[in-house]
Amino acid sequence: MTVTVSGHLPVEPYDVAVVGAGVVGCAIARRLAHHPGLRIALVEAQDDVGQGTSKANTAILHTGFDAVPGSLEARLVREGARELAAYAAESGIPVERVGALLVAWDEEQLATLPRLAEKAVRNEYHDTRLLGPADLYAREPHLGPGALGALHVPGESIICPWTTTLAYAVQAVRAGADLHLGAPVTHAGHTDGVHRLDTPRGPLHARRLVNAAGLHADTLDRSLGHDDFTVTPRRGQLVVHDKFARALVRHILLPVPTALGKGVLVAPTVYGNVLLGPTAEDLDDKHATGSTAEGLRRLREQGRRILPALLEEEVTAVYAGLRAATGHDDYRIAAHSAQGYVTVGGIRSTGLTASLAIAEHVTGLLADTGLALGPRRPPEPVRMPNLGEALPRPHQQPDVVAADPEYGILVCHCERVSRGEIRDALAGPIPPRSLDGLRRRTRARAGRCQGFSCGAAVRALFEEAQR
Amino acid sequence: MxxxxxxxxxxxxxxxxxxxxxxxxxxxxxxxxxxxxxxxxxxxxxxxxxxxxxxxxxxxxxxxxxxxxxxxxxxxxxxxxxxxxxxxxxxxxxxxxxxxxxxxxxxxxxxxxxxxxxRPRAARLVPGTRPAGVYTTGELQQAVHLYGQHIGTRAVIVGAEAVSHAAAGTVRAAGAEVVALVTEPARAPAAPARTLDARLRHRTPVLTGTTVTELLGHGRLSGVRVRHRDGRTAILPCDTVVFTGxxxxxxxxxxxxxxxxxxxxxxxxxxxxxxxxxxxxxxxxxxxxxxxxxxxxxxxxxxxxxxxxxxxxxxxxxxxxxxxxPTGVPLVADPPLRRIAPNRVTPGDRFPYLLRTALPLPRPVLHVTQDGRPLHRERFPLTTAVPHRPLTLTARWTHRVDPAGGPVHVTVA
The missing domain is CATH 3.50.50.60 (FAD/NAD(P)-binding domain)
Structure with missing residues (x-):
């Protein structure tokens, strides 16, 4: 099991290098690791997995009802959703099938709903149902006044995106893939059938290359001589509300897309919070992950219309993520056989849902480039710590606390994270390199007090583990 | 169990x-x-x-x-x-x-x-990036006094009340520099001696009429953007920011x-x-x-x-x-009063009430009424009520409260 964060990268060429340890890159590495004969490297610029687009999304497991019918995205989302639902159940990844309501606030949006229902059918999704205002308000009594109706999509679910990415990476690493963190690829070249990736930690060589670099996929693609797409970072700011808000909303409340653009959504999270967002701002800067006063003002204005009582609840986090918009309305997944190179570009917000199907698809493309996959051995199942509210957390299980009292000692009180869970995360196969990494693994300091009560204690545990 | x-x-x-x-x-x-x-x-x-x-x-x-x-x-x-x-x-x-x-x-x-x-940074909706080095006073004091942790080298304190000065003291005790205390009101909301002490003895600027509008930096905080109410903006370089009060x-x-x-x-x-x-x-x-x-x-x-x-x-x-x-009737502090506790009243109550005001009130006179009926009037001839300090109202009037009546209001004349 190899996870590195510093020092020289191995000299020996890998069979496959996957650049980018987001949800898609990790899924691909995990899928390739089904073949014990392959030497696989997963190369990541940041100090942790899932640090780009994967960590700042709306955490929805889509049905694909509104994809472009017949597109690759539509197929991969449809297949991926089924696979991920099964995988989540097996791996302990929190998922709640809360269903979505596309709420129409004006006549134009109302007129759009039947067309969306037809589109769902063309995407092989048959369970949508149109709701009148009475049914809608019965389902969502806290909804703001003025809603005219809704399309109910019962299959839409919420998921923990972070645990999903980590589960993939853990399985990949346990099955023998090497994870190299802190290794941004500054240049890529291909000579004599071998790719050379230059990083500040020295070069890394591989016979096959998968570009899952997300926001930076176009840059890597160009350094290999292709000019298929340009990634425009689209910033999405999101506001997370405290757990008391969870009682205000039962479904994912989706905006109805119209000619004038897409509004914002209000969605519960598996941790028991409520999300409001995202904004959609096309930018040039691929590092502009800051929130803005204007963005927050507009989100709250829109949120007030959708769910007025939400605005009274405490905000526990504000964050901004960058989605990889390409100007194309489908994924940009392409194999360049002669180069032994597969680009996985333009993976938009559906990437989390489609991740397992993308991995399968990419593995097929790699085989088509002549890569001998060798025998297949399914990986050991992984069991992830539960961060969700739908299933009991460790402190709520008397047998768990009796067996190990550390699970009864709560350190982070807002999110009820025990010392045992923090200890486990710090000793995990891919340990956190920062307090933020620890927060993503445990939710410690993610609550309403943001560390007022527990911050120093959590940091003490983290620093002790670093020594 | x-x-x-x-x-x-x-x-x-x-x-x-x-x-x-x-x-x-x-x-x-x-x-x-x-x-x-x-x-x-x-x-x-x-x-x-x-x-x-x-x-x-x-x-x-x-x-x-x-x-x-x-x-x-x-x-x-x-x-x-x-x-x-x-x-x-x-x-x-x-x-x-x-x-x-x-x-x-x-x-x-x-x-x-x-x-x-x-309330931490997120609840205050302060925009910007999400770097390390962002504290509340509670976390800062625990980090320094209970765990001896390193907290950075240059800290901006958001707020200029008593607790903000305590946070500044903790920053200095940890061997770091206080860049400034930043506060939105036009006048520093701590006791004048406290503000003077910060300015003169510690040479720490107390920036009034100023808000922190953005946190900057990836990984670690690199600075905060501030805006004065006259429109001027500036970046204060720092690696730590403490949200106080x-x-x-x-x-x-x-x-x-x-x-x-x-x-x-x-x-x-x-x-x-x-x-x-x-x-x-x-x-x-x-x-x-x-x-x-x-x-x-x-x-x-x-x-x-x-x-x-x-x-x-x-x-x-x-x-x-x-x-x-007894359930009592609601006791409501009307603006510019911000809150009162206790906040229900029964005729037998004898415990004094603590009020806070949103605005400075020189020599305030408080009127207590129920359904338009005056119950009590209290003068504070030697006091200016200020937002950062409680004002105490006696409970000498509670026997006049009608337990079946409407809410009791406290208003400022």
């Missing part, structure tokens, strides 16, 4: 909870105090500065915390640290978890003393239990005997009014102890349920 019974269950071992526990245990009640932290004492545990206890025996916070805990234990209260009250299991029963596992504790009376917290009650347990909350304080609504809306459940300390001094909290703990004793004597007899639990 084990289940036990006690006379009084106190949630929170800060000054308010420990004082109530001491007095009730001394009076012979079986008292248990639940404290989720590993040591008792509440916020004073990490306030290294003096100013606790009573003159001439001024103490540091940690000493004060130790003495409070020791006297509660000496009186016979069972102070259980590392035990978290999770939720309600009945009107006066709580589920808890600790290293010994889950328990249900049923009590004849419950005293909520869960305290307050400062803006306390809110830790009311989660009260809210989970469905207790009535007061809209002004956001804490549980209580009458002059510190009774909440549920018979047998009392609330004391900063959960009532985030945040007043440790001395105020202790005074309320002592006052509630008397009311709890009365309840244990008269209220919990068979058939008496609810008879000794």
């Amino acid at each position: 084990t289940s036990r019974r006690v006379d009084v269950l106190v949630v929170g071992a800060g000054p308010a909870g420990l004082t109530a526990a001491s007095l009730l245990a001394t009076a012979g009640a079986r008292v248990e105090v639940l404290e989720r932290e590993q040591s008792p004492g509440g916020v004073p545990r990490h306030c290294a500065h003096r100013g606790f206890g009573t003159w001439p025996h001024a103490l540091t916070g940690p000493d004060h915390a130790r003495i409070l805990a020791a006297s509660a234990e000496h009186a016979g209260a069972d102070v259980r640290t590392g035990v978290t009250a999770l939720d309600w299991a009945g009107p006066r029963a709580l589920t808890t978890v600790g290293p010994q596992g889950a328990e249900t504790v049923t009590a004849r009376a419950v005293v909520l003393a869960t305290g307050a917290r400062e 803006d306390f809110v009650p830790d009311h989660e347990l009260a809210r989970r239990g469905g207790l009535t909350l007061d809209p002004g304080t956001r804490g549980p609504a209580v009458d002059g005997a510190l009774r909440t809306s549920r018979p047998g459940v009392f609330a004391v300390g900063s959960v009532l009014h985030a945040a007043e001094s440790a001395a105020t909290a202790a005074r309320e703990g002592a006052h509630a102890a008397t009311a709890v004793r009365d309840w244990l004597t008269d209220g919990t007899a068979p058939g008496a349920e609810g008879l000794h639990w």
Whole structure:
């Protein structure tokens, strides 16, 4: 099991290098690791997995009802959703099938709903149902006044995106893939059938290359001589509300897309919070992950219309993520056989849902480039710590606390994270390199007090583990 | 799951909870105090500065915390640290978890003393990136005084109240530089001597009329963008920022239990005997009014102890349920007053009221009325009421309250 964060990268060429340890890159590495004969490297610029687009999304497991019918995205989302639902159940990844309501606030949006229902059918999704205002308000009594109706999509679910990415990476690493963190690829070249990736930690060589670099996929693609797409970072700011808000909303409340653009959504999270967002701002800067006063003002204005009582609840986090918009309305997944190179570009917000199907698809493309996959051995199942509210957390299980009292000692009180869970995360196969990494693994300091009560204690545990 | 019974269950071992526990245990009640932290004492545990206890025996916070805990234990209260009250299991029963596992504790009376917290950056909707180096005073003091952690080298303090100056002191004690205190009001909201001391002795700028509009930096904080109300903006380079003040009650347990909350304080609504809306459940300390001094909290703990004793004597007899639990009428502080606690009133109430104002009020006169009927008028000829200090209203007028009437209003003439 190899996870590195510093020092020289191995000299020996890998069979496959996957650049980018987001949800898609990790899924691909995990899928390739089904073949014990392959030497696989997963190369990541940041100090942790899932640090780009994967960590700042709306955490929805889509049905694909509104994809472009017949597109690759539509197929991969449809297949991926089924696979991920099964995988989540097996791996302990929190998922709640809360269903979505596309709420129409004006006549134009109302007129759009039947067309969306037809589109769902063309995407092989048959369970949508149109709701009148009475049914809608019965389902969502806290909804703001003025809603005219809704399309109910019962299959839409919420998921923990972070645990999903980590589960993939853990399985990949346990099955023998090497994870190299802190290794941004500054240049890529291909000579004599071998790719050379230059990083500040020295070069890394591989016979096959998968570009899952997300926001930076176009840059890597160009350094290999292709000019298929340009990634425009689209910033999405999101506001997370405290757990008391969870009682205000039962479904994912989706905006109805119209000619004038897409509004914002209000969605519960598996941790028991409520999300409001995202904004959609096309930018040039691929590092502009800051929130803005204007963005927050507009989100709250829109949120007030959708769910007025939400605005009274405490905000526990504000964050901004960058989605990889390409100007194309489908994924940009392409194999360049002669180069032994597969680009996985333009993976938009559906990437989390489609991740397992993308991995399968990419593995097929790699085989088509002549890569001998060798025998297949399914990986050991992984069991992830539960961060969700739908299933009991460790402190709520008397047998768990009796067996190990550390699970009864709560350190982070807002999110009820025990010392045992923090200890486990710090000793995990891919340990956190920062307090933020620890927060993503445990939710410690993610609550309403943001560390007022527990911050120093959590940091003490983290620093002790670093020594 | 084990289940036990006690006379009084106190949630929170800060000054308010420990004082109530001491007095009730001394009076012979079986008292248990639940404290989720590993040591008792509440916020004073990490306030290294003096100013606790009573003159001439001024103490540091940690000493004060130790003495409070020791006297509660000496009186016979069972102070259980590392035990978290999770939720309600009945009107006066709580589920808890600790290293010994889950328990249900049923009590004849419950005293909520869960305290307050400062609102962190996210709740204040301060835009920008999410770097490391962002603190509240509570976290900063614990980091420095309890754990000896490194907190950075240059800190901007958001706020200029007393707690902000305490945070600045902690920053300096940790060997770091205070870049500035930044505050939105045009006048520094601390005692003038305090502000002068910061400016002259420590040469720390106190920037009034100024807001922090953005946090900058990836990974670690690199600076904060500030804007003066005249429109000028600047970047203050720093690697640490401390959000101070803006306390809110830790009311989660009260809210989970469905207790009535007061809209002004956001804490549980209580009458002059510190009774909440549920018979047998009392609330004391900063959960009532985030945040007043440790001395105020202790005074309320002592006052509630008397009311709890009365309840244990008269209220919990068979058939008496609810008879000794007057509900009172709401007591509302009208703008520019911001809040009042207690915030319900019954004719028998004798406990003084604490008010906070949103604006400075020179020589205020407070009028207390019910349904347009004047009940009381109180003058403060020598005082200017200011936002950062409480104003005390006596309870000499409560016998005039009509318990069947409408809300009682406190207004400023």
